[in-house]
Amino acid sequence: MKKTAGSFNRTWLAIIGVVLLAAGVLWGIVAAGLLASSGASSGHWGPSGKPFQGASSALDGTWLAPVLIVAGAVLVILALWWLVRQIPRSEKASTFRFHKDPKRGFTQVEPKVITDAVAAHLEDLTYVTDAKAGLKGQRTNADLVLDVTVNERADLADVTREIREQVLPSVKSALGSPLGSVGIVYAVSRQSRSKRQVKLQ
């Protein structure tokens, strides 16, 4: 179960877009002479104004180089931070709490403890060669994602039925509450999971 940076990207792209749009609108207003006609600018923004007057003297300033270096470093850091955020991250549920009255003591279970048991249960099913499970959300309404690899001989409908009839009731029993949602991702493999023994009773 991976969390991508989709919403993060959209947010920052929207912010940058709004800033650039505002700059463009301002540029258009200045170019159209609307700012000069409003009387807000008699000098710099008027038809005869020179907005960049004095820029050449600023270029000679000794403070310019350090300022540009610092600004560049900030931009590099922001760019790297954004790049790192693009790496998909696992979205883990926080520790589940099962106690009724904290005054009498806590009961804590890491989600991995439950997902390991679910994966082991899945691997006991016929034709399942490998399995992983993930839980997220709150214990009372957890979302379960199953990543199941089956042998090519498997009938996916049968495997799904077994999961629905055997695995999911066990998860609900352990959690003591119904699941919010269940997602199953299948992969097909040519490998088989041969066992050294079989349980008859």
Added chain:
Amino acid sequence: MASAHRPAPSHREDTGSADGSSSAESRGGLVIADRVVEKIAAQCASEIPGIGGREGGFLGVGSHADLDSRPRVRVELTGSIAVLSVDLGIEYPLPIEETTERVRETLVRRVSDLAGVDVRQVDIRVTYLVPQRGRKERVLL
């Protein structure tokens, strides 16, 4: 090592003294080490169906889940008040909440009875859930 101290009973008739004049203090006290409380608690927890601990490994590394082992228990003693911290495993798919509540009630009652300390809190950390097939079984070759 912490310990809980219980004063000796103050029943004069149980002193064994001919004149019955010796006080409870003169007959000595009863000191219970924290490790004793831990072992009593671990044994009480292991007697509950579906509860286990870990076995094997070296210094905690390489141990494996075993429902026939005793859970790990640590105790904090303050006077005669005990706070227990239990690391245990539960047979899957027993309901975690009900099972751990049963463990808590059992430990509060039995450890208080057996060790004489007042168990106020039992913190439980479930470290594994093992399916029924994980129990020791006889394998026919």
